[in-house]
Amino acid sequence: MINLEADVVVIGSGPGGEGAAMQLAKQGKRVVVIERYEKIGGGCTHWGTIPSKALRFSIFRLTESLNNPLLIDCGVKAEPTIAQLTKTAADVSAKQESMRKTFYSRNNVEVISGHARFVDANTIQVEGGPTIKTTHVVIAVGARPYHPANVDFAHPRIFDSDSILSLDHKPKSMTIYGAGVIGCEYASMFRNLSIKINLINSRSGLLDFLDDEISDALSYHMRERGVVIRHNEQFDRIEAVEDGVITHLKSGKQVKTDCLLWAAGRTGNSNDLGLDTVGIEPDNRGYIPVNEKFQTSVENVYAVGDVIGFPSLASAAYTQGRSAGKQILGHATEKDQRIAKEIPAGIYTSPEISCIGKTERQLTEEKVPYEVGNSNFKYLAKAQIIGQSIGMLKLLFHRETLEVLGVHCFGPNASEIIHIGQAIMYQQGEANSLNYFLDSTFNYPTMAEAYRVAALNGYNRLF
Structure with missing residues (x-):
């Protein structure tokens, strides 16, 4: 029995689902969003x-305040608990959820709570809820931490990246x-709380998708802060004991700390999700293969x-959701795919x-x-003013055309600064x-001034 009809069913209300739903709803499509959890926003909003x-x-x-010379001279001391620090996180998540509810309401998108399964490529059954007939489906169900079978994640000293946010005390080591x-x-994050950190890496370097100089800078500054980094190591087994967790490595090393993340x-x-009923086969890590249009092996089913x-x-995820929405509407361009x-x-x-x-x-x-x-932040007036002089901005550009080919930033506000370079790289010709x-x-003094300094530095190398 068909209870509802929709142009598009979106499974999941995280950034990918929201991006698709808003793109489609604003073009007059009837969109139904199915969210498995009680709260909308997905893992991004609530545990990620x-x-x-x-x-x-x-x-x-906290650390900035405790290291402020003025406050130190005034004798200000504080040591908030982990619970006090995480309270802000809970408050922000609640505000984000409330805001996102208004997005769906304002755009006449119906949100149904429940677990969705495919009946066929055009029919979705909500467990304990309606059956929905639809023309297109967008799968945006996210991901979760990988759990090896031989690691006891129920143990109170063993955490994954979701459960670590429920940590209720400050361990001495991790x-x-x-x-x-x-x-x-x-x-x-935890080293900034003076927790002793052992970071175990299965590869030969940190974040090998980064520019080598940035990766090297990250390693250097983490070690300078006291993080012990162990490269090219594989775990053999995890042993939880009364007073901690012992990580046994295949190299023969044993690392004992108060807890394990x-x-x-x-x-x-x-x-x-019933994907087998429609012929969609995820890989061995549960990831769904898609083409450049975010279509799965089933033409009317997308995943983002x-x-x-x-x-x-x-x-x-949000950008992919919007792109999938444009594909469904027939509005997608090569620029959207880029x-x-x-x-x-x-x-x-x-x-x-x-x-x-x-x-x-x-x-x-x-x-x-x-x-x-290059622009080293230690020479920028703004970096000196705010007392955060560690970092750099690197511009990579074509020697002949001067086209900007890459922008790499390490330092305060890097995730904000990058968008200036991004805006130029998106331009044509x-x-x-x-x-x-x-x-x-550029305004002076600002961190954005690093672009002018880096550009001059690079331009001078041409002569």
Whole structure:
């Protein structure tokens, strides 16, 4: 029995689902969103991006205050609990959820709570709810931390990147297994609380998708802060004992700390959706294969966000959702597909990292004649004023055309600064040129002035 009819059913209300739903609803399509959890917003809002970044900011603000010479002279001391620090995160998540509810209401998008399963490619059954007939489906169910079968995540000293936000005390030491984006972010965050950190990496370097110089800078500053980084290590087994957790490594090492944060890998939430009934086959990590239009192997079914894998960013998910919506509407252009692919990365370590475009390694492999322009933050007046002089901005540009090919930033406000470079890189032809930074007047003193300094530095290398 068909209870509802819709033009598009969107499964999941995180950034990817929201992006698709808003794009379609604003063009007059009848959209139904199905959300498995009681609250809308997905993992991004409730146990991922928003709460972790809110916690990071609380920790940053605390450490900045405690290191302020004026407050030190005044004898100000404080040691808030983890619960007090995470309270801000809960408040921000609640505000975000409330705001997103108004988006759906204002655009006449019906939101149904329940677990969705495919009956066929045009029919969705909500467990305990209606059956919906639809023309198109957008799957935006996100991902969850990967759980190896031989790790006891029910143990109170073993956490993953979701459950770590429920930590109710400050441990003296922590092992973080996995040095991807999540592992590096939490290593920086908890080290700023003076927790002893062992960061165990299965690869030879940190975040190897970054420009080599940025990756090296991250490693250097993490070690300088006291993080112990162990490269090229694989876990053999995890042993939880009464007073801690022992991580046994295949190299024979044993690392004992108060608790363990498992941050190695993610799994797409594609299970139990009835995908087998329509012939969609996720890979061994639960990720759904899609083409450049975000279509699955079934023409009218799309998938976006973390459930399709890399880059697994909230910003990318939203853009992918909008792009899928435009594909369904028949409005998509080559520019839309390009924008959906060229996503800036924002990594909230201490200091921040953000980048867009090609790395030096990639340009060298492609035999592109490029040049480099650098701006070290320690020479910027604004960085000196705010007392955050660690960092740099790197511009990579074509030696002959001056086209900007990559922007890489390490330091305070990197995730904000990157968007100036992004705006220029999105321009076509001569508008994408190092000349923009050479000829523009930047407010002084600002962190954005780094673009002018880097451009001049690079331009001088041409002669």
